[in-house]
Amino acid sequence: MAHSETELTISEAYERDNDRALKFLKPRFHEEKFPMTQILGYIGSLILTFAAYFLVINRVLPSIALLAVILTLAVMQGALQLGVFMHVREGRGLAWQLIPLYLVFLIALGMVGMSVWIMLFKSGVS
Amino acid sequence: MSFKGLRKPYRSLALAAVAAGVVSTGCGQQYVVLHPVGPVGEQELHLMILAAIAMAVVIVAVFTLYFYAVARFRDKPGNAAPYRPEWHGHKLLETLWWIIPVVLLTVIAIPTVQVTYALDRLPKGKNPVVIDVTSLTWKWLFEYPGQHIATVNYLEIPTGKPVLFELTANSPMNTLWIPQLGGMEYTMPNRVLPLWLQADKPGMYWGDSGQYSGTGFEKMFFKVKAVSPKAFAVWASKTHATATPLTLASYHQLLKHDTMGQALYGSYPKDTFPSIASGFTLNGQGMYMTMHGPHGSIKYLPMSATQK
Amino acid sequence: MSSVPLAEERDQKLPVEFADEKESINITGFWTFLVTDVLIFASLFSTYAVMHKAAALGPTSVQLFKMGPVMLETLLLLTSSFTIGLGVYAMRRGQVRALMLWMVLTMLLGAGFVSSEINDFISFAHIGATWHTSAFLSAFDILVGTHGAHVTFGIFWALTLLFQLKKRGITARTARKVYTFSLYWHFLDIVWIFIFTFVYLNGKIVP
Amino acid sequence: MPAFIVHLIHTLFPKTVLFPDILLIDLGLVVGGIGLFIFMTKTHRWGWLWREWLTTVDHKRIAVLYLIAAIVMLFRGGIDAEMIRAQLALPGTHFMPAIQYDEVFTTHGTIMIFFMGMPFIFALFNAVVPLMIGARDVAFPRINAMSYWLFACGAILFNISFIIGGSPDAGWTAYPPYTGLAFNPGPGENYYFLALIIAGIGTTMTGINFLVTTVRMRAPGMTLMRMPLFIWSAMVTSALVLFAFPPLTVALAMSLFDRLFGSSFFTLGHGGMPMMYVNLFWLFGHPEVYILVIPLFGVFSEVVATFSKKQLFGYPIMVASILAIMFLSYGTWVHHFFTMGAGPGVNVFFGLSTMLIAIPTGVKIFNWIFTMWGGRIQFTVAMLYQLAFIPTFVIGGATGVMLAAVPADYQFHNSYFVIAHFHNVIIGGTLFGLLSGLYYWWPKMFGSKLNEKQGRVAFWLFFIGFWVTFSPQYLLGLKGMTRRLYTYPAGLGWHELNVISTVGALIMGAGFVALVFNIVWTLVYGERDLTGDPWDGRTLEWSLPSPVPEYNFARVPVVHARDAWWDMKQKGQSLAQLSPEDVHDIEMPRNTPVPFLLGVAFFVVGFALTFKWWPIAGIGLAGVFAIIIFSGFDYEDHHHLKAEVVRKTEASLGRLQG
C-alpha cells in the first residue's frame, strides 16, 4: 500500500469508518471557486478585535461587564478561526478531533475559573 | 486454590490487626485522634465515625457478594452451580448499584457540609485567645498579642475558650497540628490563615508539624499545656514580667536553619508578625476587620491590631 | 462492513491532505497535540489570573502595558492567519507557487510580530521590569514568552516546509505537513487573541 | 590538579553522595558496567543491540524495553521502601542520616509513580493494544520510540542523582518554597524537575499516540461498543494523560525557572505564590492517580472474563463508568489540600465531587463480581491478583472516601492514614493489576507461560506482606504519626506498629525476589506455548501465534462481535488458516536511530542544566533541534514487507493453507 496521491471520494473514506452512531462527527467539506469565506473571516476577525479594543479604551461599561463582553468577543474570534481557517469539521472517516476539543475547552475553562476561585481564599470565619 | 485458602489470611489478618492494636497500646489514649478533648476534634471525630460506619456497610456488602461468588462458582469438576456464560446484564441490579452508593454517600455528605461550614466559624459570643503562629526552620514561634508574650515550641492555652491561631510562615510550608484538639492547617509565607481550636480539659497534649519542611522537620514537636483560664492569666503575666524579651536580634537568630528546645519571652517586637496580609477575612461577629487595599486586594487586620 | 453513505456525500472529493489514510491519521494526531497545547496555555493563563495582582514592589499592569505595539502585533498575527489560510486554499487547488508565496508572507508577518514583541520586552527590561521583579511579571513573561517562542518555532518550521515543497511539490505527505502547520499557526492566533483580551485589555480595565 | 577539576569533583560528589552504602553501590555499578561491557564485546552483541533494540520502532519490542525499565525501577523503588521501613522500625534510630532519609522517600515516591507505574502501564499498552484492535502497529511508531527514549532519559537522569550531585529531597510533590534556592541549593531538585519534564514530554506523546491508535486504527467492524474494555481503558487513560500532564509540565518549569533563571513564581519574596504550585501540581496529580489505575481496571476486566469463562457483566455500564471517572477526576484535585484554607465553599465542592467518584468505581466493582457470578472461576495467578484486588481496593477506596469527608481530612491529612490509604489503592489496584496483566500477557509477549506454582508463592508473599505492612499504618495515622518523618520519639506508642509494618515490607521484598526468580526461571526453563492461545482467550491478540510476528496480522481481521476471538471460535472460524491470496505486501515502519539520539540529546540538556553548564546545555539543545529537523526531511521512514516473506513466516508457523 503505497502513499496514493489520488483523491478518495468521501464514500470510499466512509467505507473504512464503522461508527455510524457518531453522526455528529460526520465531516463536512466545503469547496469554493473563490476564497470568499477566508476573506470574510479575515474581515470578521479584524472587526471583533477592534471592537474589543474600542470598548475598553472608551470604557463603555463597568469593569466586570466589560470583561465579560470582551471575553465573549474573544471566544467568538476563536470559534471563527476554528471554523473558517482551521476547517475543524473536516476529517477522514470521522472528525474525531471534535471530541477532545470540546473536552479541552471545558477543562481549560474549569482550570482557569476554579484556580481563581481556589486561590481567592474566599472564606474564613466570616 | 480453594475458598478457605483465600479467606484464611483475611481472618488472621483481621485478628492480627486487632491484637496488634490492643497489645501495642496498653492504653488506647495514644490514639490521639480518637480521643479529642475539644469541640473541634470532637466534631471531626463524629464525622470520621459516621464515614467509617457507612464504609463498613459498603465493605460488608461487597465482601459478602464477593466471597459468595468466589466460593460458589469455582471451576472444579462436579460444581452444581449454574453456568451461564452469556449472562451479561441485569437492568435492576445495575440500577441498584448506582442508587445504593448514592444513598450512602448522601448520608456522609450532608454532615460533611454542615461541619465544614461550622468549623469555619468561631463559636458565637466567646472571645478567643489569639495566638500568632510563625513556622520557622525548624521551630514554632508563638506570639500572644493579647498577653504580649512569645514562646518557642511551647504552647500554654486556657481551657473552655476558643483559641484562634493566625498562621504564617517565614520558612517552607508547615502545618500546625495538635491532634487531640483538632485538625491541622497550613502555614504559608505571604499569607495569614486562621484556625481555631479549643481544649475543654486541662492537661498536657502535644502538637507537631504535618508538612515536611526539611532535615530538621522531625524536631518540630511541641508541648501544649491546657490550664484553667485563671492559671493561664497567671502564667501569662508571670512570663511577661520575668522572661527575657525577644529582641529583633534574637528573632533573627531564630530564623537560622536550626532546631531548638523550648523558650519563653516576656515581650516581642511588633513587626515579627505580618500585621497586614492579603488573603483571609476573619470578620465574624465584628471582631475582625477587613479593608480594601490598592488593586482591590483585601487587607486583613488581625484582632491584635484592633486591640492595641 | 459499513453502511451506504448518504447520497449527497458521494460525489465530494477528499482534499489532498486527507487523501492518504496514514497521513490523515497524522492530522488527527496533530489535533491531539494541539489539545495538550491548549492546556499548557490554560495553565499559564491560570497562573497569570491568580498572580496578576501580585506586583509586589514592581510596576502594575496598568503602568506597564502600552497598547500601540500590542495592536500592531495583533494586526500582524491576524493577517498572517489570513495568509496561511489562503495558502491552504491554494494548496488544495494544487498551486505550489502560490502556496509557497503565501507561506513566505506568513513567515514575514510572523517575524514582524516576534520582533515587535522582543522590542516590548527590551523596553520593559529598561525600566527594571523583568521576571525577577514580581510574581506578576513572572507570570506575564512566561505566558507571553511561551507564545512568542511558539511563533518563532513556527517560522523555522515553515522554512523547512518550504524546502520540502520546493523539492517534492504538493503530495499527500507534504500537503499534510503544510496543513498541520496551518493548524498550528491559527491555533497560535487564537491563543494570542486570548492574551490580547485577558492580559492586555483586561490589564487596562482593572484599576 | 587544576582548580576546576577540584571544583568539578566537589560539585559532582558532595558529601551527601559519599555515604558508605552509596559508595558500595557505585562500586557495584562500575564493576557491573565493566563486566557487561566485556561480555557484550566478547559475544559481539553491540551491533545486535543497536539494530534490534536501540533503533527499533516495533511496538512489541518497545513493550519489552518498557517492561525491563519498569521492573528495574520497581526494584529501585522497593529498595528505597525497605530503607524507609528500616529507618522507621524503631524510635530514635539513625540507620541513615536525616538528609538521606529525605532523599529516599522522595525517590521512592517519584520512582514508583513516574518510573515504575507509568512505564509498566505503557509496557502493557504497547504489548497488546495494537493486537487487540487488529492493527499492525500503533499510529505513530517512530513517536512511540521517541516516547520510550525520552522516558528512559528522564529515568536515568533521575536515578543518577543518587550517585552524582545528590538526590532531590522535597517529597514526590516538591512543594515550594522548600524547593527554592534559599532552602535547597544543591542540584537535587534540578534533577527532579528536569527528569520529570523530559519524561513527561515522552509520556504526553505516548498519550497522543494511543489515543489516536485506539480511535483511528481499529480493525473494520470494531465499533466503539465492541472494543474490549482494555482498549477503552487505554483510550481514556491516554485522554487523561493529555489533559493532566500540561499543568504538571508548567508547574515544574516554573519551579525550575525560579531556581535557574531567577524568576519569582513561588519564591518567598517578590509576591511569589507557592500555593499556585500546589494547585497546578494536583490539577495533574489527581488525574494521575487515575491514570495509574484505569488501565488496570481494563486489565481486570479482561482477566475476570477470561478466567470466569463468561462474558463481562454490564459492558455498557462499564464503559459509562470509565467515562464518568475520567470526567470526575478533573474536578477533585483540591482534596489534596483541604487544609490550605481555600474556604468552606471550595472545600465542600471538592469534597462532594470526590465522593461522587466512588459511585462509578463501585459500579465497576459490582460488575466484576457479577462477571464471576454464574461463571467458572479458574484460579490462575493472573486471576489471583484480580481476586486480591477487589477486597484490597474496596478497603482502600473506602478509606479514600473517609478522607474526602472534609473535616475528617483536617485530622487525616499528611498522617500515615493517608499513606495507608494510597498504598492500599495503589498496590491493591495498580501493582496487583500490573502483575495480573504481566502473568496474563506474558505468553503473548515471550511465548511461554510464567511458572504458575512459583507465581503463586510470589502472589501470597505480596498479598500477605501488603496487609502486614499497611494495616498498622492506619492505626499509626490515628495515633498522630505524620508522614515524611525521619524519626520519632519513644513514648507515643508508635513503635510496635512500625515494627509490624517493617516486617510486612520484608515479606513484600521476599515476594519481589520470588517474582524475579519466577521470571528468570521461566525465561530459562519455560515451556514454549505453541497454541498462541493458552488461556482460551476472548480477544484478538490470542488469535495470533506467540510471540507475535513483526507484522502482527498477515490479514487484518474483520470484527463481528464484542469478544471477537471468542466469537470466531464459537463459530468455528479461525485466523490460523490463511489462503495465500489473502496475503499482500505490508507497509512497515523502518527502524531509525532518531528516537534514541533524541533521548541522548535530551539527556545532555538535562544533565547540563542540572549543573548549570550553559554551553553544554546549548549544544544539547542544538542537537535536539537538529534531530527534529533531520527527521522532518526524512521521507524514507517505511519499507514494504513482501507478501512472499509474510507467506513464508506464516507457513513456518503452520498457519497457511496449502
Ligand code: HEA
Ligand atoms: C491508584 C491511585 C489512587 C486511587 C485510585 C485513589 C482513589 C481515591 N482517593 Fe486517593 N490518593 C492517592 C492515590 C489514589 N487514590 C495518592 C497517591 C494519594 C496521596 C498523594 C500524596 O499526598 O502524596 C491520595 C490521597 C487522597 C486524598 C488526600 C488525602 C490528604 O492528603 O489529606 C484523598 C482525599 O479525599 C483521597 C481520596 C480518594 C478517593 C475518594 C478515591 C476514590 O476514587 C476511591 C473510590 C473507590 C471506592 C469507594 C471503593 C469501591 C466502591 C464501592 C464498592 C461502591 C460503594 C462505595 C461507596 C458508597 C463509598 N486520596
Ligand code: HEA
Ligand atoms: C506505585 C506506587 C508505590 C508503591 C508500589 C509503593 C510501595 C511501597 N511503599 Fe510507598 N510510597 C509511594 C508510592 C508507592 N509505594 C508514594 C507516592 C509515597 C509518598 C512519597 C512522599 O512522601 O513523597 C510513598 C511513601 C511511602 C512511605 C512513607 C514514607 C514517609 O512518609 O516517610 C512508606 C513507609 O512505610 C512506604 C512504604 C512502601 C513499602 C513498604 C512498599 C512495598 O510495596 C515495596 C515492596 C518491595 C519491593 C517491591 C521490592 C523490594 C526488593 C527488594 C527489597 C530486594 C530483596 C531484598 C530484601 C527482601 C531485603 N511508602
Ligand code: CUA
Ligand atoms: Cu484508654 Cu482510650
Ligand SMILES: [Cu+2]
Ligand atoms: Cu486525589
